[in-house]
Amino acid sequence: MDEIGVGVIGTGFMGKCHALALGAVKGRMGDVPRPLLKILCDVDEPTVRVRADEWGFARATNDWRTLIADPEVQLVSVTTPNRLHREMAIAALEAGKHVWCEKPMGLTFADAVAMTEAARKAPHLKTQVGFNYTRNPAISHARRLIAAGVIGHVHHFTGVMDEDYMADAEIPWSWRCRKAEAGTGVLGDMLVHLISIAHLLAGRIVRVTGEMQTVHASRPMPGGGTGVVDNDDSVQALVRFEGGATGVIGSSRVVWGRKAKLAWEVHGTKGTITANNEHMNDLNLFVAEGDPATRGFRTILTGPAHPPYAEFCPAPGHGLGFNDLKVIECAEFLRAIAGGPPVDYDFEAALAIERVTDAIDRSAAEQHSIVVSYTV
Numbered sequence: 001m002d003e004i005g006v007g008v009i010g011t012g013f014m015g016k017c018h019a020l021a022l023g024a025v026k027g028r029m030g031d032v033p034r035p036l037l038k039i040l041c042d043v044d045e046p047t048v049r050v051r052a053d054e055w056g057f058a059r060a061t062n063d064w065r066t067l068i069a070d071p072e073v074q075l076v077s078v079t080t081p082n083r084l085h086r087e088m089a090i091a092a093l094e095a096g097k098h099v100w101c102e103k104p105m106g107l108t109f110a111d112a113v114a115m116t117e118a119a120r121k122a123p124h125l126k127t128q129v130g131f132n133y134t135r136n137p138a139i140s141h142a143r144r145l146i147a148a149g150v151i152g153h154v155h156h157f158t159g160v161m162d163e164d165y166m167a168d169a170e171i172p173w174s175w176r177c178r179k180a181e182a183g184t185g186v187l188g189d190m191l192v193h194l195i196s197i198a199h200l201l202a203g204r205i206v207r208v209t210g211e212m213q214t215v216h217a218s219r220p221m222p223g224g225g226t227g228v229v230d231n232d233d234s235v236q237a238l239v240r241f242e243g244g245a246t247g248v249i250g251s252s253r254v255v256w257g258r259k260a261k262l263a264w265e266v267h268g269t270k271g272t273i274t275a276n277n278e279h280m281n282d283l284n285l286f287v288a289e290g291d292p293a294t295r296g297f298r299t300i301l302t303g304p305a306h307p308p309y310a311e312f313c314p315a316p317g318h319g320l321g322f323n324d325l326k327v328i329e330c331a332e333f334l335r336a337i338a339g340g341p342p343v344d345y346d347f348e349a350a351l352a353i354e355r356v357t358d359a360i361d362r363s364a365a366e367q368h369s370i371v372v373s374y375t376v
């Protein structure tokens, strides 16, 4: 496969990120089918026409069904608010298109199951959910270190994903504040990213005890008046992994001063690995060997020794950025479509994350531990 026709639905934060990645991926990575940017879709016709022109799409539409039905489109990116993911992703699969969908999969666990069932019915089509942080070469290196036994047996994982984008009570209400449009709050919006990393580094989570809190129960509406916030501003969970490791994970959108603190630690019997996305090109490694007087964490700056960093820059330590992770995610998806290795997070694998978030949500509501079911 040399080329693939692409349609992107949504032109917000993630729509632009997908469009930039699709535009850059061939030049960066080389060995992928060339995405042909066929149609861009958003609700406002004049704006989407401008964006299509800026981002290099041949056409624009305000009707996502037109995009999905287009015979020139073989891959559909779904980057709309969460409440639309299920309908759009299933319609695209039923129309015979590969689907690259943003996280979380949908509003509810039932949405994620329905999307996975649609993917199971079309095994010749590929799916991917947007867990871009896992594509960081630093995290790929951590996976290799753990697999090679450098830190021994993993017995504990702890981490947070904290930001302050809603810390100010005067920040206006948005679709993210409403269960009917977003599903859970920070649990589905941000903790999912930490879980996507935890599952790769420590194995699947099999038991959870959750706590959730809404810190600012109302916010000013953009057009005046007050809007109710009916989902979580912060969430924490005590977790157990399938290999016996334990952990504590949490996320908040109201922690002043934190901008993208996706920070985690993996504790092993011989060492520790830590990382913090606010310094996304660093990985910190402690190995319990050598003279105790000279032991300490060392910071590994990512570089060409950490694939696929070299596709972006030949110089170590110069650093990748957030949008580069989407290019890597895009390349892995295109390779899978072209018959290469499967992606880490197709709908089936992403459903495991939804199982955990659903269990945390229920655990917090019912005030007891919940065993995560992997049988549906």
Ligand SMILES: NC(=O)c1ccc[n+]([C@@H]2O[C@H](COP(=O)([O-])OP(=O)(O)OC[C@H]3O[C@@H](n4cnc5c(N)ncnc54)[C@H](O)[C@@H]3O)[C@@H](O)[C@H]2O)c1
Binding pocket: 009, 010, 011, 012, 013, 014, 015, 041, 042, 043, 044, 062, 064, 079, 080, 081, 082, 084, 102, 103, 104, 130, 131, 132, 189
């Ligand atoms: N992977 C990540 O790091 C990451 C980061 C941010 C957001 N997200 C996810 O991406 C999705 C979108 O978030 P965002 O921040 O880009 O939101 P956004 O509000 O910036 O953009 C959403 C876009 O969808 C458009 N839209 C709404 N209804 C539509 C319809 N019926 N047809 C076509 N377009 C429609 C909106 O007009 C808007 O342009 C969410 O699911 C979110 O959780 C992922």
